Amino acid sequence: MFLSQTSRYALQAAAFLAERWAEERPTPVGDIAAGLGVPRNYLSKILHQLARERVLVSERGPKGGFRLVAAPDEIALASVVGPLEPAYGERHCLLGRPTCSDDDPCAAHDRWQSVSSELTAFLESTTLADLVRGP
Amino acid sequence: MFLSQTSRYALQAAAFLAERWAEERPTPVGDIAAGLGVPRNYLSKILHQLARERVLVSERGPKGGFRLVAAPDEIALASVVGPLEPAYGERHCLLGRPTCSDDDPCAAHDRWQSVSSELTAFLESTTLADLVRGP
DNA sequence: GCATTTAATCATATTGACATGATAATAGCA
DNA sequence: TGCTATTATCATGTCAATATGATTAAATGC
Numbered sequence: 586m587f588l589s590q591t592s593r594y595a596l597q598a599a600a601f602l603a604e605r606w607a608e609e610r611p612t613p614v615g616d617i618a619a620g621l622g623v624p625r626n627y628l629s630k631i632l633h634q635l636a637r638e639r640v641l642v643s644e645r646g647p648k649g650g651f652r653l654v655a656a657p658d659e660i661a662l663a664s665v666v667g668p669l670e671p672a673y674g675e676r677h678c679l680l681g682r683p684t685c686s687d688d689d690p691c692a693a694h695d696r697w698q699s700v701s702s703e704l705t706a707f708l709e710s711t712t713l714a715d716l717v718r719g720p
Numbered sequence: 721m722f723l724s725q726t727s728r729y730a731l732q733a734a735a736f737l738a739e740r741w742a743e744e745r746p747t748p749v750g751d752i753a754a755g756l757g758v759p760r761n762y763l764s765k766i767l768h769q770l771a772r773e774r775v776l777v778s779e780r781g782p783k784g785g786f787r788l789v790a791a792p793d794e795i796a797l798a799s800v801v802g803p804l805e806p807a808y809g810e811r812h813c814l815l816g817r818p819t820c821s822d823d824d825p826c827a828a829h830d831r832w833q834s835v836s837s838e839l840t841a842f843l844e845s846t847t848l849a850d851l852v853r854g855p
Numbered sequence: 856g857c858a859t860t861t862a863a864t865c866a867t868a869t870t871g872a873c874a875t876g877a878t879a880a881t882a883g884c885a
Numbered sequence: 886t887g888c889t890a891t892t893a894t895c896a897t898g899t900c901a902a903t904a905t906g907a908t909t910a911a912a913t914g915c
Contacts, residue, residue: 696842771862
């Protein structure tokens with residue numbers, strides 16, 4: 586009910602790369618896909634997209650692969666999910682009512698905004714490092 | 721990014737019926753669809769499903785239509801959305817990680833649970849009456 | 856009984872998310 | 886130079902969500 590499969594794969598892969606941040610070599614898609622048990626070619630397309638969005642860096646050829654563009658604690662979940670969720674950041678009415686905006690709110694609008702902005706805050710303030718560190 | 725189109729239609733229709741709770745006659749799908757500007761036959765299928773789930777009551781024939789099964793302030797958003805969202809109520813890991821459960825949580829698990837349960841609380845505690853009453 | 860109004864159901868189309876497989880481009884290395 | 890490992894791209898397939906249109910069943914009023 587919340588994130589698409591695509592976004593979940595992306596977050597898992599990003600967390601996987603976060604664990605390998607220290608390595609000199611980038612990690613090939615094959616390793617990530619095998620490590621996570623997700624479809625290889627599909628993941629490849631997702632990672633490519635994240636590379637275009639400057640969340641990852643890709644290198645071709647032997648010894649190539651993907652790495653994070655910055656340290657895990659500098660990459661928020663929102664930067665991974667944002668490019669993959671078409672509606673990310675759109676302020677909607679929960680009901681998708683065209684007439685329900687901040688100007689002309691339904692009675693539940695404020696309560697929903699408050700829940701909704703907690704969600705946003707979670708994605709903005711949680712980083713890939715938080716997905717990795719043990720408790 | 722949060723509710724499906726189907727659920728949004730359902731909530732809009734339920735709010736529409738909440739406004740008509742006082743009327744003696746049930747409201748035909750056609751009136752609801754026209755009032756909301758949503759596809760009639762598709763809405764019909766959704767309302768039928770909500771009737772099977774005992775959220776609405778349907779009556780056939782002339783003067784037929786749909787009405788709420790109870791007063792608007794007795795119907796939580798969760799009872800409308802629940803039957804329409806296959807994954808509603810499933811406790812997941814945000815990432816869909818098979819290995820990330822309450823027993824063996826990733827580091828962000830608790831923070832996510834807290835956001836996630838606020839969402840649930842919102843849907844459980846907000847009623848159709850809250851979608852109607854002016855501020 | 857018959858016509859009308861409505862929900863219920865059936866058949867089908869469209870679209871985008873998810874996924875697979877094959878090929879092209881690039882980089883390293885012998 | 887040519888071989889190989891890798892990403893990048895292309896073509897295609899599957900399936901569920903969304904949507905449309907037609908038909909059937911039930912209730913009402915004449």
